[in-house]
Amino acid sequence: MGEVDPVFVQDLEHRPKLSVTEGEDIPLIDLSSIINSDENDVDVVEKLVKEIGSACREWGFFQVINHGVPLETRLKLETASRNFFALPLEEKRKVRRDELSATGYYDTELTKNVRDWKEVFDLVVEEPAVVPASPDPQDNNLTQWFNKWPQHPPEIREAWEEYGKEMQKLGLKLMGLIARSLGLGENRFNEYFKNQTSFIRLNHYPPCPSPHLALGVGRHKDSGAITVLAQDDVGGLQVKRKTDGVWIQVKPTPNAYIVNVGDCVQVWSNDKYESVEHRVMVNSEKERFSIPFAMRPSHYTMMEPLKELINDQNPPKFKPFSWGKFFTNKRLSNFKKLNVENLQIYHFRIQE
Numbered sequence: 416m417g418e419v420d421p422v423f424v425q426d427l428e429h430r431p432k433l434s435v436t437e438g439e440d441i442p443l444i445d446l447s448s449i450i451n452s453d454e455n456d457v458d459v460v461e462k463l464v465k466e467i468g469s470a471c472r473e474w475g476f477f478q479v480i481n482h483g484v485p486l487e488t489r490l491k492l493e494t495a496s497r498n499f500f501a502l503p504l505e506e507k508r509k510v511r512r513d514e515l516s517a518t519g520y521y522d523t524e525l526t527k528n529v530r531d532w533k534e535v536f537d538l539v540v541e542e543p544a545v546v547p548a549s550p551d552p553q554d555n556n557l558t559q560w561f562n563k564w565p566q567h568p569p570e571i572r573e574a575w576e577e578y579g580k581e582m583q584k585l586g587l588k589l590m591g592l593i594a595r596s597l598g599l600g601e602n603r604f605n606e607y608f609k610n611q612t613s614f615i616r617l618n619h620y621p622p623c624p625s626p627h628l629a630l631g632v633g634r635h636k637d638s639g640a641i642t643v644l645a646q647d648d649v650g651g652l653q654v655k656r657k658t659d660g661v662w663i664q665v666k667p668t669p670n671a672y673i674v675n676v677g678d679c680v681q682v683w684s685n686d687k688y689e690s691v692e693h694r695v696m697v698n699s700e701k702e703r704f705s706i707p708f709a710m711r712p713s714h715y716t717m718m719e720p721l722k723e724l725i726n727d728q729n730p731p732k733f734k735p736f737s738w739g740k741f742f743t744n745k746r747l748s749n750f751k752k753l754n755v756e757n758l759q760i761y762h763f764r765i766q767e
C-alpha cells in the first residue's frame with residue numbers, strides 16, 4: 416500500500432492529481448482604501464464592497480493585500496510556530512489537546528474519517544472560551560477552554576497575543592464588508608462575536624513520501640463565519656472551483672491573507688454566499704506551515720438566515736440551530752473514526 420500507513424490513504428476518488436491546474440487564481444483584493452485613510456472615499460469603498468460580494472458569490476474565497484496587519488506580527492508568530500514544531504514529540508505532547516479541552520497540540524486529526532498528514536497547535540482567541548459541555552440538546556451545562564502554553568519557545572505566547580488582536584480587527588473589518596455587500600449595515604454581525612469561540616491554529620505539514628495518496632487536510636468546509644489564513648511560500652491549498660468542481664491551487668502571495676466564507680455566512684446569507692470545499696496537498700520534499708484564524712460566533716448564537724434577507728420570493732432555506740451545539744457535535748468526528756458523515760449545515764436545510 417505504498418510508503419505511508421494505510422490510515423493516511425485517501426479513497427481513489429479523493430486522491431490529489433500531482434499536476435496542478437494553473438492559469439487562474441482566486442480574486443486578489445486590495446484593502447488599502449479602508450485601512451490607510453480615515454476619510455474613506457465613498458466611491459472607492461463601494462467598489463471594494465462590490466468586489467468582496469462577487470468574490471464571495473463566485474468563489475467563496477479571495478486573498479487580501481494592504482490589510483493593515485504588520486508583517487512583523489505575522490513573522491514573529493510564524494517563527495515561534497516553526498520553533499515549536501521543531502521540538503521533540505514528547506515536549507509537544509506535554510501540551511496536547513484532548514476531548515475535554517480543545518486547545519493544544521494534536522497530530523492525529525481525522526477529516527472525513529481519514530487521517531491528515533499534519534500536526535497542529537490550537538489556541539482560543541477569547542480566553543476562556545465558553546462552550547457547551549456536550550452536544551446533547553438536553554444538556555445545558557457549559558465548559559471553559561483555556562489555552563495551554565508550552566515552555567518552549569517562550570516567545571510564542573506574546574507573539575500569539577499580538578497576532579490574535581490583529582486577526583480580530585481584520586476579521587471584523589471583513590465581516591463589515593461582507594455585511595455591506597449583502598445590503599446590511601456594517602456592524603450587523605458584530606453582536607455575534609462578543610464571547611466568540613474563534614481560534615487560531617498553527618499547522619505544520621511535514622514532507623510526505625506519498626503525496627499522491629495522502630492529504631495534509633482532506634476536503635472539507637470551514638464551519639465558522641470566515642477563515643483568515645496565512646500560508647507560507649510552499650503552496651498546497653486547493654479550492655474546489657464552483658463552476659466546474661476542478662481543484663484550483665491558491666498561489667502563495669507574499670504577505671497576503673486568504674479569506675474564505677464558512678458555514679455561518681452561508682446560513683446567514685440564506686445560501687447567497689456558499690462555504691466552499693478546500694483541501695491541502697502535501698509535498699515529498701518541502702514541509703509547509705500555515706496559520707488559519709477561524710472566526711466563530713458565541714456559543715449561544717442561533718444560526719438562521721437573517722430576517723432582513725428573506726421574504727416571500729426568498730424564503731429561509733435553513734431551520735434555526737444552535738452554533739454551540741453544532742460545533743461541539745462536529746468536533747467529535749475529529750477524534751473518532753465514525754461510520755457516518757459528521758454533522759453538516761445541510762442537515763438543517765428546509766426541504767423545498
Ligand SMILES: O=C(O)CCC(=O)C(=O)O
Nearest residue numbers: 618632646652695705707
Ligand atoms: O493549511 C491550509 O492552507 C488550510 C488549512 C485548512 O483548511 C484548515 O485548517 O481548515
Ligand SMILES: [Fe+2]
Nearest residue numbers: 635636637693
Ligand atoms: Fe479549512
